[in-house]
Amino acid sequence: MVTTGVWRLGYASRFFLYLLAHSGTAFRRFRLTVREVYFAGVLSLIIILVSGLFVGMVLGLQGYDTLQRYGSSEALGVLVALSLVRELGPVVAGLLFASRAGSAITAEIGLMKATEQLSAMEMMAVDPIARVVAPRFWGGVLSMPLLAALFSAMGIFGGYLVGVVLIGVDEGAFWSQMQAAVDVRNDILNGVIKSVVFGVAVTLIAVFEGYDAVPTAEGVSGATTRTVVTSSLAILALDFVLTALMFTGGA
């Protein structure tokens, strides 16, 4: 099992390099990629926005509960914003993206393989990786940072709803302390970098599992499961690595 895993990892790496080398079509015929941004990004909006709202509201509640013990309830805005922008935005949006868009991409490519559409395309002298896989890859990579940003924005709004509107934290303190504490370079940019890295990881896993799926019903089902599981683990592992690199706790 280990040898198969290592072999597969090597195959996936070569696949990734081939994909990058043949991404010309995805950019020259940008309409193909835009279509995929719609299917991966726009159709994920509802789940991202609603989840962002709820996560933000919970952050507001939990954050207030802890902060008010130390008389620091005015720092609620800071807490909500930093948690979202640095961590929860990229990570949770990434996990949601993997389960909604990642599995859809895997299933679509896997089914195209199972119904011989990829084979037929190859027979028509059109490279399926350039025509089918690459636009989906770049569509996912472009969508992911945007979705993470929207998630964080909705979350901050959710935190505002709970903290200021519901509980009664001072509105001025909420926003002004947030503005002071959240730094564009250290916090927001790092969050964006994380979401780009997650986007690449999740979408790469999704397209690879679809392309490599066994062309049967069980094969496609196994591939979509693997996409969600592997993407989720990859996001959490990469999050640790990136956080360790970016936020060294002043050391």
Added chain:
Amino acid sequence: MADPAAIAQIEDLTFAYGRAPVLHGIDLEIPRGKVVAIMGQSGCGKTTLLRIIAAALLPTRGRARVLGQVTGELDRDGLYALRRRMGMLYQFGALFTDMTVFDNVAFQMREHTDLPEDAIRDLVLLKLEAVGLRGAAPLMPAELSGGMARRVALARAIALDPELILYDEPFTGLDPIALGVIARLVRQLNDALGATAVIVTHDVAETLPLVDYVYFMADGRVVAQGTPAEVRRSGVPFVEQFVSGATDGPVPFHYPAAGYPADLGLAGSA
């Protein structure tokens, strides 16, 4: 001596997916302008052979020369250039499910030519008219019946007027009317385009009246060949059983098993 007029020549071809060979020392020729059938049981290697002619697979040993090129010597660009001169019809059509019938037929024209959209439109409608489905142009593949899907796939396969058209089990799973339509189209299009057709099938009744030459395969080898009339008279036991559809003969009815009485546990059997 190999016939230079042949569009495809298979010379002493052996092919294995893994370790066990699927094709053993095949020698085959596809004469230009003819409709040739490759027949045999499921699993005899005929689809694999078709894939080798289509240059989708490369021989393990031996040579496949198609449209004047040896497939094993081509690089990726060479392979793609070769495939642009061929058309392939897959068993279930393999239409692109996210595009309309029109876009499916227009696909190759848009990808490989710089034709303006109105020229493409006229060509697509021409191809669809040839298969009798011009009115189905705006439909999605999911809205088509099996027979209609296969006809659209045929229109797509001939989109760039290929010199060689390959059919993978074109008659499987069709009702008698659709069967007759596809059979007629295969012949008509071949004659109209001046193309060569290779049909992989096990439908004897529909195929023998249609084709000019037949190769019979069993267990990865060519066991008989000739015109349909020659083949019917061949006297090769496998061919006779295949053509007549007899349940027992060189291909046995029973899968190999232990002795029947012993299996049932009858007394007096060892």
